[in-house]
Amino acid sequence: xxxxxxxxxxxxxxxxxxxxxxxxxxxxxxxxxxxxxxxxxxxxxxxxxxxxxxxxxxxxxxxxxxxxxxxxxxxxxxxxxxxxxxxxxxxxxxxxxxxxxxxxxxxxxxxxxxxxxxxxxxx
Amino acid sequence: xxxxxxxxxxxxxxxxxxxxxxxxxxxxxxxxxxxxxxxxxxxxxxxxxxxxxxxxxxxxxxxxxxxxxxxxxxxxxxxxxxxxxxxxxxxxxxxxxxxxxxxxxxxx
Numbered sequence: 001x002x003x004x005x006x007x008x009x010x011x012x013x014x015x016x017x018x019x020x021x022x023x024x025x026x027x028x029x030x031x032x033x034x035x036x037x038x039x040x041x042x043x044x045x046x047x048x049x050x051x052x053x054x055x056x057x058x059x060x061x062x063x064x065x066x067x068x069x070x071x072x073x074x075x076x077x078x079x080x081x082x083x084x085x086x087x088x089x090x091x092x093x094x095x096x097x098x099x100x101x102x103x104x105x106x107x108x109x110x111x112x113x114x115x116x117x118x119x120x121x122x123x
Numbered sequence: 124x125x126x127x128x129x130x131x132x133x134x135x136x137x138x139x140x141x142x143x144x145x146x147x148x149x150x151x152x153x154x155x156x157x158x159x160x161x162x163x164x165x166x167x168x169x170x171x172x173x174x175x176x177x178x179x180x181x182x183x184x185x186x187x188x189x190x191x192x193x194x195x196x197x198x199x200x201x202x203x204x205x206x207x208x209x210x211x212x213x214x215x216x217x218x219x220x221x222x223x224x225x226x227x228x229x230x231x
């Protein structure tokens with residue numbers, strides 16, 4: 001069974017750094033694109049970017065390029081989303097999600113989702 | 124960037140009714156690379172439909188998708204109580220991938 005288990009709730013202050021994680025099991029981590037989706041309070045879904053753990057090829061939405069960093073550690077089947085300096089506007093639920101198929105083109109929807117990590121940034 | 128516009132924002136429906144949700148793209152979506160997700164409060168989204176019209180594993184056949192080019196739709200043939208939720212479309216044709224703003228299907 002494919003599972004994506006995300007790290008827990010975070011409460012941070014503006015300017016602080018943060019890394020949240022998404023540990024996967026039930027499939028070969030290196031062979032599927034895995035990505036991150038933001039959902040601000042009461043709002044819709046926003047695609048941040050994806051990473052192919054096999055070669056660390058990473059693609060970002062221009063809206064989030066330079067604002068976040070997506071990475072992966074193949075040795076522990078874990079993907080990460082990190083910020084170097086949080087802003088109040090980063091307050092949201094962040095989901096990790098895996099593509100449906102193991103195709104390198106990346107033209108695929110998200111089939112499997114983590115439970116979400118709530119990040120609250122407040123002074 | 125391909126902008127997806129979903130309409131209407133909210134639909135008030137009764138169980139048993141048929142409902143059609145719309146998703147319009149700002150430019151043509153190639154190879155029918157459009158998906159639909161369902162999200163219930165406090166839950167992660169769930170993939171319903173991919174490649175415009177293919178149901179994901181375990182999705183009941185009352186859900187169907189159609190469309191091409193810039194106009195796509197999701198139809199629920201007979202609303203069940205568990206179908207009241209928010210529905211999002213997503214394109215995975217262009218870069219970046221984008222989601223529509225969502226349509227909430229609420230109980231009338």
